[in-house]
Amino acid sequence: DEMDVDTIWMDGEFVDWDEAQVHVLTHGLHYGSGVFEGARCYETEKGPALFRWEEHLERLFQSAKPYEMDIEFTKEELTEATKELIRRQELPSCYVRPIAYYGYNSLGVSPKDCPTRTAIAVWPWGAYLGEDALENGIDVMISSWRKHSSSQxxxxxxxxxxxxxxxxxxxxxxxxxxxxAIVLNKEGHVAEGPGENVFLVRDGEIYTPALSESILDGITRDSVITIAEDLGYTVHDNVSISRGELNTADELFFTGSAAEVTPIRKVDNVVIGDGSRGPVTEELQQKFFEIVEEAPDEYAEWFEFVDIE
Ligand code: PMP
Structure with missing residues (x-):
């Protein structure tokens, strides 16, 4: 009991990490019929707090809709489960992975007889693309694969x-x-990274592909747009971006709950700007990390405190 046990919440129960198993004939395993989230809990000066948790939960429930998946827990129950996992494991900061998926019953493609299962795991997770990436940026490749189109x-x-x-x-x-990677959409426009949204800086203004470009409506994308506008930048978030515009950008960066704000220094070995983290990227990144460290009053609605006694 004095040991921190690794615990996962599954369908209303806290279970040991090693016991958190599913049947091999789980629908979601065979057909990819799960919806999930990736959020972070930050160690703020005011205590551990889930960052933009409301928005993550909302996106989880919205993701379930096209699949007619009925998540059997309320947002309040999922929030309490998450907080309890963080408390029990005494994690000052962590990554949070909620998932809902069609479970095991029959293996027809129709999930109609399958139960909806729900789980939440939390674990410590540092910089997704590495600490060095946050400071010095990363080299990316334009993928030869295209993103699924939103019509598919x-x-x-x-x-x-x-x-x-x-x-x-x-x-x-x-x-x-x-x-x-940076992945283009079916039309050949810049879409996003495998798990990140992408931003471009040109002549002091900020650009990011429109939601209609077959991208995920990233919550960090939204946070960075808000932060940039609060800092006085003009943000164009309803545009198409061509592949060529990446090469001529002054700065490029990725955003994501896992990737946070990660500068991009080369695309297909073409140096972007001066090949290091650009000044606008640095300012936005610093402000982002300052916010998640301080949980300031101006951004109070972005934080859900875990309430450790
Ligand atoms: N695009 C994709 C495909 C992703 O998987 C993610 C990560 N959830 C993002 C963008 C960034 O979204 P968010 O900022 O909400 O994590």
């Missing part, structure tokens, strides 16, 4: 099955010596 699959839902495309793109990039 709901790209605004965070569905497990979608991530085989992310895996292909990311692994192709790493096989070729790059840290990550």
């Amino acid at each position: 699959i709901p790209t605004n839902a965070k569905t497990t099955g979608l991530y085989v495309n992310s895996m292909l793109a990311g692994e192709e990039a790493r096989r070729n010596g790059y840290a990550e």
